[in-house]
Each structure stands twice: as structure tokens, then as C-alpha cells.
Amino acid sequence: MQIITTKSELTRQASACIRQGKTIGFVPTMGALHEGHASLIRRACSENEVCFVSVFVNPTQFNNAEDLQKYPRTLEKDAELLESLGVHFVFAPTSNEMYSAEEMAESFEFDFDGLDKVMEGKMRPGHFNGVVQVVSRLFELVCPTRAYFGEKDFQQLAIIRYMVERSALAHNFKNIQIIGCPIVREKSGLAMSSRNERLSNEERQTAVAISKTLIASMEWAKTDTVAAVQQRVIDTINAVDGLDVEYYAIVDKSTLQPTNSWKNAVGCVTVFCGPVRLIDNILY
Ligand code: PAF
Numbered sequence: 001m002q003i004i005t006t007k008s009e010l011t012r013q014a015s016a017c018i019r020q021g022k023t024i025g026f027v028p029t030m031g032a033l034h035e036g037h038a039s040l041i042r043r044a045c046s047e048n049e050v051c052f053v054s055v056f057v058n059p060t061q062f063n064n065a066e067d068l069q070k071y072p073r074t075l076e077k078d079a080e081l082l083e084s085l086g087v088h089f090v091f092a093p094t095s096n097e098m099y100s101a102e103e104m105a106e107s108f109e110f111d112f113d114g115l116d117k118v119m120e121g122k123m124r125p126g127h128f129n130g131v132v133q134v135v136s137r138l139f140e141l142v143c144p145t146r147a148y149f150g151e152k153d154f155q156q157l158a159i160i161r162y163m164v165e166r167s168a169l170a171h172n173f174k175n176i177q178i179i180g181c182p183i184v185r186e187k188s189g190l191a192m193s194s195r196n197e198r199l200s201n202e203e204r205q206t207a208v209a210i211s212k213t214l215i216a217s218m219e220w221a222k223t224d225t226v227a228a229v230q231q232r233v234i235d236t237i238n239a240v241d242g243l244d245v246e247y248y249a250i251v252d253k254s255t256l257q258p259t260n261s262w263k264n265a266v267g268c269v270t271v272f273c274g275p276v277r278l279i280d281n282i283l284y
Contacts, residue, residue: 001083003090007098007141010091014052014142022049026144028135031055031092032072032194033081036184040148043181045086052142053082054091056098061130067277072197091138098137108133110167112159115256119249119268120155120279128159132169135160139173146177150184152191154268154281158256183280185211191280198276206242207273213237214267214282221284226250226260230267237271246270246277253283 004010017024025044029037033055045051055078062068075092082090095104109129115121116128139147149157157180164173184192189211190204199207213236220229233248252259253266265284270277 001079001087001090003079003092005091005093005097007093010052010089010141013089017050018143023145024048024142025051026138026142026147027051027053028138028147028149029053029055030057030071030194031078032074032197033078034184034192034194034196036150036152036192038081038085039184040150040181041082041085041087043179044146044148047179048145050089051087052089052091052144053087054138054142056091056093056134058098058130058134059095060099060104060133061127063124063126070198072194091141098134103133110163110169112162112167115155115159115162118155118251118256118258119247120270123246123270128156131156132159132163136163136169136172139176144176146179148179148181151180152183152193152279152281154253154266155256158254189215191278193278195276195278199273203242203273203276206240207271207278209237209240209243210269210271210273210278210280214269214280217267217282218284221262221265226262226265233267233269237269242274244272246272250284 025048027040027044041053055075057071059068110132121128149160151157161178163169164176164178186192188208190207191211213233217229217233220232230248230250234245237243237245248269250265250267251257253264259265262284266281268281270279
């Protein structure tokens with residue numbers, strides 16, 4: 001496995017693979033890798049001849065300086081896991097390598113036909129512009145055959161699919177296949193996340209109520225309306241000491257707009273467990 005820190009070396013290696021006619025699987029990450037990432041990487045390694053993984057805590061997608069500062073950084077441990085999974089190339093640049101000073105300060109807005117105006121996009125203004133800025137940059141450098149993303153970040157996945165299929169950037173990326181992979185959960189049901197590392201043991205127990213409530217809501221959905229289930233999920237989670245729902249929205253899984261129908265519905269939740277912001281979702 002080779003660890004690459006410069007964009008020029010990344011392009012050189014990726015271009016060499018493309019010239020040799022090899023298929024490239026790519027998994028972009030922000031590090032602090034867990035079993036959820038490992039599931040994407042295993043799939044990328046098994047479905048492609050070469051596997052590239054990026055490990056970069058992207059500053060432009062954080063709208064909260066403290067969140068950026070506290071985001072776990074565990075490159076040495078991550079590299080061991082990546083090597084054991086059979087990854088060929090890891091791209092781990094510094095922020096200065098990734099962005100010029102002007103790019104860091106640049107304020108731009110992509111148009112995602114409203115997909116970015118709800119839920120995470122509403123709560124974290126600018127977040128998805130930062131995600132698309134970095135993912136599009138990485139796609140340009142790697143030119144992957146397939147790129148893998150977790151369904152835990154349901155809205156992110158929808159926006160990246162839109163970017164590849166329909167946005168102004170689509171012409172650059174029309175040959176990239178975007179693969180969504182199922183949420184990986186701890187035995188307790190808690191959705192795996194790099195942010196879980198910041199939970200105390202007690203908070204980890206408390207956070208289990210999030211997935212438990214989402215699973216219970218599948219039953220409620222058999223008899224109740226969307227509005228009633230939405231409210232019941234919020235009330236049930238908020239009733240747990242230490243949990244505070246930021247939003248729970250039952251939306252259409254393609255448009256991400258609120259829906260009254262159970263057809264194609266997905267419920268997306270963000271909950272503060274102490275200071276840690278956790279997200280999860282469930283398809284009805
Ligand atoms: O999901 C993530 O970890 C990040 O948003 C991504 C896609 C690696 C972009 O920084």
C-alpha cells in the first residue's frame with residue numbers, strides 16, 4: 001500500500017492505472033475509520049482491480065470550528081486497517097495541499113434542485129457545498145470507475161448522485177458509478193460513526209435509543225400517519241435523558257422533500273447525545 005500526500009502523485013498513480021485499463025474503486029473518507037468504512041472498502045476492493053481511499057478531514061464542509069477541531073484524527077491506526085483490507089493507494093493530503101488560500105476562502109453555491117435546502121443542509125449552511133467541493137476535486141484527481149458512499153449520510157449520497165447525474169458538474173463525472181452501501185450498526189443497533197469515538201460509555205448506551213426508536217417506528221407506520229409517527233419519534237427520543245432531537249423528517253427518498261405518504265419514505269434524524277451530533281435514518 002502506498003500513502004500519497006500530493007495531488008500530482010495521486011493523479012500520476014491513478015492515470016497509470018487507467019492507462020493499464022484497470023478499474024478503480026474509490027472510497028472518500030475523513031478518517032477515524034470504523035467497520036462502516038471497512039464495509040465500503042471491502043466492496044471497493046472486491047469489485048475493482050485497484051482501490052484508492054482518501055483520508056482528509058475537509059475543512060470546507062464544517063460550519064462549526066469546534067466540530068472541525070474535535071473531529072478525530074487517527075491516520076496511523078487508519079493506515080493499518082487500510083493495509084489489512086488490501087487497499088492499494090491512500091491519499092492523505094494536508095489542507096494546504098488540497099486547497100489554495102483562495103479556494104479555502106472561496107464562497108460558491110452549487111445548485112442541487114433543493115436537495116441541499118432541507119435537513120442537514122438547513123442545519124449546517126454551506127456543508128454540502130463543502131462536501132461537493134472536495135468530492136468533485138477528488139473525482140477529478142482519481143477518475144474512479146466506482147465510488148462508494150454510506151447510506152447513513154442519506155442526504156449526502158442523494159446530493160452526490162445528483163452531482164454525477166444532473167448538475168452542471170455532471171459532464172465531468174458521467175462515467176463514475178456511485179454505489180450506496182447499507183448502514184453498518186454496532187451490536188446495540190447504534191449506527192457506526194467516527195463521531196461515536198467522542199461518546200462516553202454512558203452516552204454510547206443512551207444513544208442506542210435512537211436506532212431503537214427508528215426501528216419501533218416501522219411498526220407505528222403500519223397504522224399511523226406520517227405526521228403522527230414523525231412526532232412520536234421526536235417525543236420518544238427526547239424523553240430519554242441526555243438526548244435532544246435536532247430534527248426528524250420523514251421525506252421522499254428521491255426529492256428529500258416532506259411527504260405525507262409512506263411510499264418511498266425515509267426518516268432522517270439528527271440527535272445531540274451530550275455534545276455529540278449523531279445522525280441515522282430508516283427506510284419505511
Ligand atoms: O462522508 C464523509 O466522510 C465526507 O463527507 C466525505 C464524503 C469524505 C467528504 O469529505
